[in-house]
Amino acid sequence: MRVKICGITQADQGSAIARLGATALGFICVPTSPRYIPPEQIRTINQQIPPDINRIGVFANHSLVEIVQIVEMALLSGVQLHGNESPEFCRQLRSALPNLEIIKALRIRSTVDLAQTDLYLDCIDTLLLDAYHPQQLGGTGKTLNWAQLQQFHPPCPWFLAGGLTPNNIELALSWVRPSGIDLSSGVERQPGDKDLKRIAELFDKLNRLQFAFTPKQLESSQECLG
Numbered sequence: 001m002r003v004k005i006c007g008i009t010q011a012d013q014g015s016a017i018a019r020l021g022a023t024a025l026g027f028i029c030v031p032t033s034p035r036y037i038p039p040e041q042i043r044t045i046n047q048q049i050p051p052d053i054n055r056i057g058v059f060a061n062h063s064l065v066e067i068v069q070i071v072e073m074a075l076l077s078g079v080q081l082h083g084n085e086s087p088e089f090c091r092q093l094r095s096a097l098p099n100l101e102i103i104k105a106l107r108i109r110s111t112v113d114l115a116q117t118d119l120y121l122d123c124i125d126t127l128l129l130d131a132y133h134p135q136q137l138g139g140t141g142k143t144l145n146w147a148q149l150q151q152f153h154p155p156c157p158w159f160l161a162g163g164l165t166p167n168n169i170e171l172a173l174s175w176v177r178p179s180g181i182d183l184s185s186g187v188e189r190q191p192g193d194k195d196l197k198r199i200a201e202l203f204d205k206l207n208r209l210q211f212a213f214t215p216k217q218l219e220s221s222q223e224c225l226g
């Protein structure tokens, strides 16, 4: 299973989190966020982490030109589009940067919102489900209703996000089996300052859970990864 730790702002923490087992690091490129990090600093961090770690920039309603410039400066391998980006916008981004992983985040208020996922399937690589908050775009610590996601099996990989912590991850994964999980505020001391002890605790729990999965469950989560 992919594990993305988001909201990295410090180089030493990025390297430590990669060593602990994260498969992806997330960098908030939204200037209004308390976790914002400028592209030059993302680049410095990305030059210090192993090349197999995914380097994901989180954007919200940026222009295509801004995204392309930041991706190149910051050495990103993927983008997470967390605003109201349309499928057409995703198509344009795909044409501009064909090798970039495009993750479309959808903020889910109720199961009705899950229907939106169909619109993006032909123009993105990966979906991400986050909880809806009326004032904030993300990093809210709010959880989704996992029970309502039990029947969510999109034909592409997907991340579960929204208020995940080392304390609730076992419960969340008892309801849903995503291809990846994404944690931010649940593993930090304050916005942008990650808590390495909490992240170590998370990986301990995940390692124990791997043994609890049946071979069939493990197989299907690996198939999702392609």
Ligand SMILES: O=C(O)c1ccccc1N[C@@H]1O[C@H](COP(=O)(O)O)[C@@H](O)[C@H]1O
Pocket (backbone or CB within 6 Å): 006, 007, 026, 028, 030, 033, 034, 035, 058, 059, 060, 082, 130, 137, 138, 139, 140, 141, 142, 161, 162, 163, 164, 182, 183, 184, 185, 186
């Ligand atoms: O973290 C932020 O400040 C942020 C700002 C704008 C868009 C997205 C943001 N974070 C994303 O929110 C989800 C869930 O975070 P949390 O675990 O509930 O704190 C995660 O995907 C972050 O990438």
